[in-house]
C-alpha cells in the first residue's frame with residue numbers, strides 16, 4: 546500500500562439505503578494513532594489513543610495472552626479488553642470495535658458496513674473531517690466522544 550495513491554483509503558460517497566442520506570465512507574487510515582470503537586445503537590464513536598497509558602497496558606496484556614498467536618489473535622484480544630473498559634454511550638449502547646456502522650441521519654445500519662471503515666458527514670474530505678453532524682441531526686451532537694470514555 547502506498548500513500549502516493551490519491552485514493553488509497555477508497556474514499557467515496559455512499560448513500561444510506563433507508564433514507565438516502567449521502568455519507569462519506571473510507572478505510573480507517575493506518576497512519577492514525579487512534580482506533581475507533583463504534584456504539585452498538587447510534588453513530589457515535591470513541592477514539593482510543595494508542596499512546597494512552599491504559600491502552601498501552603491493555604495492548605501489552607493482549608500480546609502476552611495471545612502467546613505468539615500472531616497479529617490477528619492479539620489485536621482481537623486487544624479489542625475485547627478495550628471494550629470491557631469502555632463506559633457506555635449516552636444512548637445506552639456500548640462501544641465495540643466491530644459494531645455495524647450506522648447512518649448519521651436515520652441511525653439505521655448501513656448495508657455497506659464493514660469493520661475498518663469509517664463513516665463521516667458528506668462534506669468531509671480526507672484532510673478535514675467534519676466532526677459535528679448538525680446538518681443531519683438536531684440538536685447538534687459531536688460524532689466522537691473524547692471525554693469520560695473509560696469506566697470509573
Ligand SMILES: [Zn+2]
Pocket residue numbers: 561562563564565566648649650651652653
Ligand atoms: Zn439513513
Ligand SMILES: [Zn+2]
Pocket residue numbers: 584585586587588589634635636637638
Ligand atoms: Zn450510542
